Amino acid sequence: MFIVRYGEIGLKGKNRKYFESTLASNIKRKMDSASIEGEIKIYRGRIMIYLKKDYNKEMMDILSKTPGIVSYSIAEEMNYNEIKKYLLYALKDKHPESFRVRAQRIDKRFPKKSPEINEDIGSFVYEQFGWKVNLKNPELEIGIEIINSNAYVFFEKIKGIGGLPVGTAGKLLLLLSPGMDSPVAGYMMMRRGANIIALHFSQGPKGEEKVRKYIEKLSEFAPEKIELLTIPHKDIFLDVKEKLKKAKREEWTCIFCKYIMFKKASEIAKEVDALGIVTGDSLGQVASQTLQNMYIESSSSSVPIYRPVIGMDKVEIENISKRIETFEPYLEIKEEKCPFKPEHVIATAKWNKFEEVKKMINL
Numbered sequence: 305m306f307i308v309r310y311g312e313i314g315l316k317g318k319n320r321k322y323f324e325s326t327l328a329s330n331i332k333r334k335m336d337s338a339s340i341e342g343e344i345k346i347y348r349g350r351i352m353i354y355l356k357k358d359y360n361k362e363m364m365d366i367l368s369k370t371p372g373i374v375s376y377s378i379a380e381e382m383n384y385n386e387i388k389k390y391l392l393y394a395l396k397d398k399h400p401e402s403f404r405v406r407a408q409r410i411d412k413r414f415p416k417k418s419p420e421i422n423e424d425i426g427s428f429v430y431e432q433f434g435w436k437v438n439l440k441n442p443e444l445e446i447g448i449e450i451i452n453s454n455a456y457v458f459f460e461k462i463k464g465i466g467g468l469p470v471g472t473a474g475k476l477l478l479l480l481s482p483g484m485d486s487p488v489a490g491y492m493m494m495r496r497g498a499n500i501i502a503l504h505f506s507q508g509p510k511g512e513e514k515v516r517k518y519i520e521k522l523s524e525f526a527p528e529k530i531e532l533l534t535i536p537h538k539d540i541f542l543d544v545k546e547k548l549k550k551a552k553r554e555e556w557t558c559i560f561c562k563y564i565m566f567k568k569a570s571e572i573a574k575e576v577d578a579l580g581i582v583t584g585d586s587l588g589q590v591a592s593q594t595l596q597n598m599y600i601e602s603s604s605s606s607v608p609i610y611r612p613v614i615g616m617d618k619v620e621i622e623n624i625s626k627r628i629e630t631f632e633p634y635l636e637i638k639e640e641k642c643p644f645k646p647e648h649v650i651a652t653a654k655w656n657k658f659e660e661v662k663k664m665i666n667l
Contacts, residue, residue, distance in 0.1 A: 305381060306363060307449065307456055308351040311374040312468060327351065327372040327469040333527040334366045347451050349410050364462065369524045371495045373464030377447060379456040384416070387448065387455055388428050394457075395433060402438035403429060407448040414450045421448060465495060470526050473497030476610065477578040479569055480504050480518060480532070482511040482639040485584030485613055487518040487630040488621050492612040493582050494525050501576055502530055503569055505537040508640035517633035525628070533572065538643075540568050545644050547665035554646040556661050559597055559653055561644060567604035580608035586621065587614050596652045 308331070313323040328344050328351050335342060340363060341356040355363065360378060367376045382390055407421035416424070425448065430437060435444070447458045478490040480502040490500050500522070504515045512534060523529045541564050548554050569581050585593045602609050613621055625631040 305355060305379055306353040306367065306376055307379045307451075307458065308353065308367060308376045309349070309374050309464075310351070310372055311466060313372060323372070323469060323472055324351070326472050327370070330372070330469050330471065330527040331366065331370060334370065335363075337528070338362055338366065340366075347410070350449070350451055352451070367464060368462070369465065370469075371465055371467040371497070371525060372469035374466050375461045375463055377456075377458035377461050379447075379449075379458040382455050382457065384414075384450070384455045387425060387457060390457060391425070391429060391446070392432065394459075395429070398444060400435055400443035402436040402442045403444040403446060404437060404439050404442040405429065405446045405448065407450070409450045411450050411452055414453065416450075421450070465525075467495035468497035470494050470497060471499050473499075474579045475499040475501065475577060476580050476582050477569060477573040477576065478502045478582045479565065479584075480515050481584065482514040482634075482637075483584060484625050484631065484634045485586055485589075485621055486582075487522055487584075488624045488628070489582050489584040489610075489612045490522055491525060491624065491628050491630075493610065494522070498582075500526070500530050500582070501578060502532045503572060504532060504534045505540070505565055506534050507537045507642060510637060511639035514633055514637040514639055517637065518630050521629045521633075535568070540564055541644060544665065544667065547667075548661075551661070551664045553661050553664065555648045555650050556653075556658075557644055557646045558649050559600060559658070560661075560665075560667075562597075562601035563604045566601055566609065570605040570607045573607045578607070580610050581605060582610045582612065584621075585611045585614055586616055586618075589618070594651055596654070597650070600653050600655060600658050 310327060313320060313327065324346050328346055332344055340359045343354045345352045353363065367373055380390060405422045405426040407418045409418050425446065426437060429435065429446065444459065447461065449456045473496055476493055476498045478486065478500050480486050480490065494500055502519060504512065506512050519530050519532050541561055544560055544564055545557060548557055548560065566581065573581055585598060587593060587595065622631065625634065
């Protein structure tokens with residue numbers, strides 16, 4: 305069985321049960337999708353997963369990619385009086401130079417306090433095995449948690465990705481491009497509890513293939529597969545591009561491209577009941593992502609635009625991309641070059657000039 309621990313959820317006061325039940329539901333839906341049979345129980349501060357068969361490897365993969373989980377452990381459930389007998393069996397093939405016992409009394413009704421449990425079990429292990437006690441940096445840690453009058457013993461705490469359960473913060477529309485940044489932005493908002501629907505403005509089959517790979521990886525962090533909407537880029541921008549060319553204002557292409565994309569995305573966001581748009585914009589990375597240009601581009605949207613990676617540099621974004629496994633498809637699949645990109649672009653657009661060009665092309 306598994307013990308699942310969470311952090312922020314425990315601070316949600318009257319809403320704590322909603323966050324707990326959403327996290328438990330997300331885990332169960334992922335278990336069902338993977339055909340893992342088991343039962344989930346919720347206690348204050350912990351979620352317990354009882355498996356009907358040995359699905360430990362599959363379960364660890366699920367828990368490591370479930371937002372809202374701070375850590376988890378494979379544990380054995382028993383009566384407190386059975387701990388010593390269990391440890392004689394469980395530790396017989398271990399040979400650490402040092403150890404410690406770390407007990408936590410989640411159930412405060414239990415008569416022994418945590419320091420007493422540490423001393424009781426620690427003394428027993430020392431007497432039986434003779435290992436050195438090291439409270440700061442032990443080679444082996446014996447974890448004991450007292451929950452609902454039962455004892456749960458484990459030897460490893462595996463770190464989760466933290467955050468909040470997907471679905472507790474509402475729905476957002478992710479503008480998913482073939483670049484490295486946007487899947488990272490989507491992941492970061494999912495980790496803060498948002499449900500994601502993805503929108504891709506396609507420029508060709510290679511870009512679409514890459515985006516589908518991103519969806520596969522991002523869906524591993526969600527309770528179900530993320531929906532992907534695809535619109536041909538030329539359908540929304542070709543006419544505007546021709547007008548800019550005719551007006552000899554092609555240097556404005558990238559700004560108007562983002563402007564039009566945000567306008568269309570905001571319409572779709574309302575159709576799918578999304579509370580805003582998510583983009584992978586990172587300040588200063590390309591010409592369309594200066595403060596001046598983003599200010600103008602965002603003006604076409606009638607819903608909020610969220611940019612979770614805006615203050616991150618390329619190395620920081622790349623590190624997250626590698627962690628969520630979207631970096632490999634980013635490198636491997638070479639998508640089509642943008643057919644609309646002009647030779648020269650405007651890096652710091654002025655609002656009055658933008659309005660002037662906007663009138664010129666009757667937009």
